[in-house]
Amino acid sequence: MTKASPRQAPKHADISHFASRNNELVIGGKTISQIDKLIGSTPFYAYDKDLIASKVADLKTALPAKIQLHYAIKANPYPSLVHFMVDHVNGFDVASKKEMLLALQSGMPANEISFAGPGKTQDDIQSAIVAGITLHTESATEINRAIAIGENLAIKPNIAIRVNPAFELKASGMKMAGGSKPFGIDEELLPQLLNELPYDKINFQGFHIFAGSQNLKAEAIIEMHQKTFALAQQLVTLTPVKIAYINIGGGLGIPYFPGEQRLELGEISSNLTELLQQYQEALADIDIIMELGRYLVGEAGVYVSKIVDKKVSRDTTYLVCDGGLHHHLSNSGNFGQVIRKNYPVSIGNKLNNTSEQTTELVNIVGPLCTPLDIIADRMHLPTSDIGDYVVVYQSGAYGASASPKDFLSQPELTEILL
Numbered sequence: 001m002t003k004a005s006p007r008q009a010p011k012h013a014d015i016s017h018f019a020s021r022n023n024e025l026v027i028g029g030k031t032i033s034q035i036d037k038l039i040g041s042t043p044f045y046a047y048d049k050d051l052i053a054s055k056v057a058d059l060k061t062a063l064p065a066k067i068q069l070h071y072a073i074k075a076n077p078y079p080s081l082v083h084f085m086v087d088h089v090n091g092f093d094v095a096s097k098k099e100m101l102l103a104l105q106s107g108m109p110a111n112e113i114s115f116a117g118p119g120k121t122q123d124d125i126q127s128a129i130v131a132g133i134t135l136h137t138e139s140a141t142e143i144n145r146a147i148a149i150g151e152n153l154a155i156k157p158n159i160a161i162r163v164n165p166a167f168e169l170k171a172s173g174m175k176m177a178g179g180s181k182p183f184g185i186d187e188e189l190l191p192q193l194l195n196e197l198p199y200d201k202i203n204f205q206g207f208h209i210f211a212g213s214q215n216l217k218a219e220a221i222i223e224m225h226q227k228t229f230a231l232a233q234q235l236v237t238l239t240p241v242k243i244a245y246i247n248i249g250g251g252l253g254i255p256y257f258p259g260e261q262r263l264e265l266g267e268i269s270s271n272l273t274e275l276l277q278q279y280q281e282a283l284a285d286i287d288i289i290m291e292l293g294r295y296l297v298g299e300a301g302v303y304v305s306k307i308v309d310k311k312v313s314r315d316t317t318y319l320v321c322d323g324g325l326h327h328h329l330s331n332s333g334n335f336g337q338v339i340r341k342n343y344p345v346s347i348g349n350k351l352n353n354t355s356e357q358t359t360e361l362v363n364i365v366g367p368l369c370t371p372l373d374i375i376a377d378r379m380h381l382p383t384s385d386i387g388d389y390v391v392v393y394q395s396g397a398y399g400a401s402a403s404p405k406d407f408l409s410q411p412e413l414t415e416i417l418l
Ligand SMILES: Cc1ncc(COP(=O)(O)O)c(C=O)c1O
Pocket: 072, 075, 093, 116, 174, 176, 210, 213, 214, 250, 251, 252, 291, 292, 293, 294, 295, 397
């Protein structure tokens, strides 16, 4: 028995970009039961190369040709995926020394790798300088540290300044700028700092203006771009040397929850074309970089677990799976959500059983002994049984690497790029 009438849930985010065969979800040409046999166990994350490639290609087609794309490895640092991205984007953004080493191993040239993030240690900075990548410095202390280490190594550090602008990215899932922030140097401190920088001791590269992430409102992104270009022009004027690039940040979101729609790129792109025209003179010969993580890879990945028990408690049917919160914290609702909402979920080997007679209302949970371990809450899904696959979509970013995999010492997780 299931609960009588749930609230009328709006349709979940569009997942029609995935193919199916024999009622099963297909990733990279293989059905999920084949992938299970290939790997030998569930749970796993599977990422579809072709979907990533076409997402990047579509974005490049939509954006003005001058805009270069950088992939933010933090979104998904699975090594095979990072290696795959080398041929699809112009550069990588890394957020730690380990990500930097991965980026270098992938074959991305050092001069196309930037390292942002607060709290870089002496060791981080030394490695970055030896590697020849660009430090996106987050404070005056970090700049001074890099200069001192560079002098010691007799290597001029490549330095760009991460700016904390006075504006914010409105309606954003994660605001990273505006007001008081641990990220970047406040824009109002820059006139003096840019005046005093010892340019002879550094290779000054430019500015990184990253205002926020996970935004689905074109008008908010357009406004951010307008403010970013205006600020970039001012900073270029204040800088006595020629700079290589302005990184205008990212922020393009993907739909996760019921009612959310994919971003329309048309107006964002025409606005960028206008801005490039308007600031053509000030930004001549300066590369313009957009830095994205989830937009490039988030929709191409799924998290798959298997049902190991099906039980009814009072009036609620539970599907208990072999995977959960420890591998997919954000789907469980414990990675920054205030009110938990369901990601798109399917029974991956019963995709077409969606008529009223073949569906049931279920709660899907993981194996952890905590009520936080939720995969889906009160969803109508094809009637399923032990051994069927539960698929969580929109899981290609901030999945495996953003989850507490050691919590309760559950079996290892596998990832695969197909
Ligand atoms: C500096 C920086 N770059 C890139 C990203 C990637 O954001 P997203 O995956 O939403 O594109 C983030 C996310 O927090 C970030 O802080």
